[in-house]
Amino acid sequence: MHNGGVTTAPTARDAVPEACCTSLTSEALSVEDAQRFAQLLKAVAEPTRLRLVSLIAAQDNKEACVCDLTEPVGLGQPTVSHHLKILVDAGILHREKRGVWAYYSIVPGALERAAAVLSPGR
Amino acid sequence: MHNGGVTTAPTARDAVPEACCTSLTSEALSVEDAQRFAQLLKAVAEPTRLRLVSLIAAQDNKEACVCDLTEPVGLGQPTVSHHLKILVDAGILHREKRGVWAYYSIVPGALERAAAVLSPGR
Numbered sequence: 001m002h003n004g005g006v007t008t009a010p011t012a013r014d015a016v017p018e019a020c021c022t023s024l025t026s027e028a029l030s031v032e033d034a035q036r037f038a039q040l041l042k043a044v045a046e047p048t049r050l051r052l053v054s055l056i057a058a059q060d061n062k063e064a065c066v067c068d069l070t071e072p073v074g075l076g077q078p079t080v081s082h083h084l085k086i087l088v089d090a091g092i093l094h095r096e097k098r099g100v101w102a103y104y105s106i107v108p109g110a111l112e113r114a115a116a117v118l119s120p121g122r
Numbered sequence: 123m124h125n126g127g128v129t130t131a132p133t134a135r136d137a138v139p140e141a142c143c144t145s146l147t148s149e150a151l152s153v154e155d156a157q158r159f160a161q162l163l164k165a166v167a168e169p170t171r172l173r174l175v176s177l178i179a180a181q182d183n184k185e186a187c188v189c190d191l192t193e194p195v196g197l198g199q200p201t202v203s204h205h206l207k208i209l210v211d212a213g214i215l216h217r218e219k220r221g222v223w224a225y226y227s228i229v230p231g232a233l234e235r236a237a238a239v240l241s242p243g244r
Binding site: 024025027028029031034035037038041042044045046047048049050051053054055057058072106111112114115116117118119 | 146147149150151153156157159160163164166167168169170171172173175176177179180194228233234236237238239240241
């Protein structure tokens, strides 16, 4: 792995938008919805990924490159890039390549929509 | 396994109450908070467990025994009881033994507090 870049495939990216309209307690979940929601929640249900999202949110400009994140989480660049790719694929993070680095930011509304799966009307 | 009963140990039960006060984006998460939140989210980040919570919420009286749940999810009683125990241990479900069956209900506020980890102020 070099310069922190990861390729982004939109595999599970549809999970977040679709999560807006059905929640866990509003009706009995279909097998398909349950699988989609579980995939979305699994993307964040991991300590390092939660910390990465949190660290990105805590940046002054709300974005970070891999170079900003390896030291705070105490992991190497390939591992951090792997976790970031999972979050991008789940639609939680946006990735933008600028120069030699990719910059990651939280997709507006993504965490709110993931939360809405668990609790629709807080 | 017999009569659907599971023993309830309060191993991860503290996760939900503590989740009320810190969220992913309000400050950079500590390692300990990240581990606790991931444990809580992992409890629900599984398709069958999402469906079980959803099915319990959809009952008229908002509670269900294992006998109500095996057929809708298409799994045997030991497997369903195993998933229910994970949700009880995470503080998402309450378990009450009455007669030969244990009845499961959603702990009031538990899903809201889990959602608040992801998104504090919707």
